[in-house]
Amino acid sequence: MREAVQLPAQGLIVKYRDGAAAAELRGSDASFAARTRVMQRLEALSARSGTPLKHVRALAIGAQLIDVVETSGDTRSTRKPDLAALAEQLRQDPEVLSVELNAMMQPLLTPNDTRYPEQWHYFEATGGINAVPAWDRARGTGVAVAIIDTGIVPHSDLNANVLPGYDFVSDAAAARDGNGRDSNPRDEGDWSLAGECGRPTAANSSWHGTHVAGTVAAVTNNAAGVAGVAFGAKIVPVRALAKCGGTLADIADAIVWSAGGSVPGVPANANPAKVINMSLGGSGACGTTYQTAINTARSLGAAVVVAAGNSNVDAVNARPANCTGVITVAATTRSGGKASFSNFGTVVDVAAPGAGILSTLNSGTTVPAAESYASYNGTSMATPHVAGVAALLFQAKPTATPTEIETALRNSARVFPQACSGCGTGIVDANAALTAISGTTPPPPPPAGNVLQNNVGRVISGATGTDNRFTMVVPAGRTSLSFSISGGTGDADLYVRFGTAPTTTTYDCRPFRSGNTETCTITNIQAGTYHVNVRAYSAYSNVTLVGRYTPQ
Numbered sequence: 110m111r112e113a114v115q116l117p118a119q120g121l122i123v124k125y126r127d128g129a130a131a132a133e134l135r136g137s138d139a140s141f142a143a144r145t146r147v148m149q150r151l152e153a154l155s156a157r158s159g160t161p162l163k164h165v166r167a168l169a170i171g172a173q174l175i176d177v178v179e180t181s182g183d184t185r186s187t188r189k190p191d192l193a194a195l196a197e198q199l200r201q202d203p204e205v206l207s208v209e210l211n212a213m214m215q216p217l218l219t220p221n222d223t224r225y226p227e228q229w230h231y232f233e234a235t236g237g238i239n240a241v242p243a244w245d246r247a248r249g250t251g252v253a254v255a256i257i258d259t260g261i262v263p264h265s266d267l268n269a270n271v272l273p274g275y276d277f278v279s280d281a282a283a284a285r286d287g288n289g290r291d292s293n294p295r296d297e298g299d300w301s302l303a304g305e306c307g308r309p310t311a312a313n314s315s316w317h318g319t320h321v322a323g324t325v326a327a328v329t330n331n332a333a334g335v336a337g338v339a340f341g342a343k344i345v346p347v348r349a350l351a352k353c354g355g356t357l358a359d360i361a362d363a364i365v366w367s368a369g370g371s372v373p374g375v376p377a378n379a380n381p382a383k384v385i386n387m388s389l390g391g392s393g394a395c396g397t398t399y400q401t402a403i404n405t406a407r408s409l410g411a412a413v414v415v416a417a418g419n420s421n422v423d424a425v426n427a428r429p430a431n432c433t434g435v436i437t438v439a440a441t442t443r444s445g446g447k448a449s450f451s452n453f454g455t456v457v458d459v460a461a462p463g464a465g466i467l468s469t470l471n472s473g474t475t476v477p478a479a480e481s482y483a484s485y486n487g488t489s490m491a492t493p494h495v496a497g498v499a500a501l502l503f504q505a506k507p508t509a510t511p512t513e514i515e516t517a518l519r520n521s522a523r524v525f526p527q528a529c530s531g532c533g534t535g536i537v538d539a540n541a542a543l544t545a546i547s548g549t550t551p552p553p554p555p556p557a558g559n560v561l562q563n564n565v566g567r568v569i570s571g572a573t574g575t576d577n578r579f580t581m582v583v584p585a586g587r588t589s590l591s592f593s594i595s596g597g598t599g600d601a602d603l604y605v606r607f608g609t610a611p612t613t614t615t616y617d618c619r620p621f622r623s624g625n626t627e628t629c630t631i632t633n634i635q636a637g638t639y640h641v642n643v644r645a646y647s648a649y650s651n652v653t654l655v656g657r658y659t660p661q
Contacts, residue, residue, distance in 0.1 A: 118210035120176030220336040230462035234637035236443040243539035249339025249500035255367035255382035258318030260296035260348030266334035274346035277363040283351040294346040306353035313474040323469030324493035338497025361402040368406035383503045386496040387415040388489030395432035412511040414496040416488035418452035439532040440491040446527030453531030460532040463491030502546045517545040561656040570650035577643040585636035587658040593628040599649025603627040604642040
């Protein structure tokens, strides 16, 4: 497995509006006038930019490939000039229809873990987090993620990614290790008998922290088990929950220690975490203890990611989900809608898959036994997806602040394919979040209500340079799909992309036609959300947009 390397673009792909430049420059078959016009434009750009350029060839789509005259003999030189700046100069030319970097593409990583195909929550377009393209950009390398939970048990799909942690459970009886706080964060089991922990029935050990840790950073591409969201990151296991749960005092100390802060009587954390995962909670106001600990962690540079809770109530009454400065996570299902158990409300920042999540576990019903795997439900399972993505972001931008991480996650989340009121800004999108943290802001989501219904026209208008954005959910089993604009006045341009919003340079379909009659016919139909943008090349009005699929 190779790390994906960001290689420089190999020139520019330029498409002109007029007929002369649209002519295919294929030797003697091209008109002399067309060839002369393109070369004149190229010479003018070379003069303005001070960079010698050359025409490489015509493309089948009617565009022209141009590149820098390379003197080193290395056609894929890493010393290419700023092609993005040249592209921006070309976009100012009113005769230019589009300019795109001739970017280098590489194979996308698909983990070979034997149960990865069951981890729909990473790769499925409808309910997943769009992790696959993100893994070719970042894997969490160099980032420590603290898991404040029940501790972890040894597991062959985790061990290589685990750093030393700490056990903050101060009650020796609840800890079941005989000595309360110590340097061993091993999960001794949180089982309880009937009548204990306020429950009328007995409960088996959950191995909750082991499951959460696997979602964050299971060893990946090892031809075994499952994959983790940030499999290049390292886990710092911090045990603060045991039999019947954990105390606020122990959890507060665990938060501060995880981020590298000082805790009386506890050795310093040699691996301060940039991300703290807290798949835990209770009812009530945040309170001074939680808030002070969280503020301390954030001041040390750690992003704190917490579960919204599993009571299907407003998370404003759930702590630490309601604390200031945390990234609060709701849970969604495979279909992209709100999980029935998930808390909701204005304190929720984003959502992530939290139903049927496969990860590492243990088969013991009380004490640890053989390692295993299992699927769990809960906002506890959604939270490590977001924590893992946060680790990817810290690799991409090590100097990022917790606020920048939260902003990137919120602003890049994709539109819910099903109703999810009070679930934050959308489902976390790993690849879009990486784009956001790099400083390139993805397109905004469509306004509420801009959802296309099958074969139902929407009449739209727009001023020059504005966008009208829509989504349309296409069910599985559809054999034909198209999007079209027609009628009205002016000049509107149609863009379509599956899974995320198109831009003027990144799209699945863009007809490149003058006027308002354009159609995108989708041949590789996928079940999920299609994003449509109608951009005003010049002002337009009374244009009809329609999305159609069959069978109905």
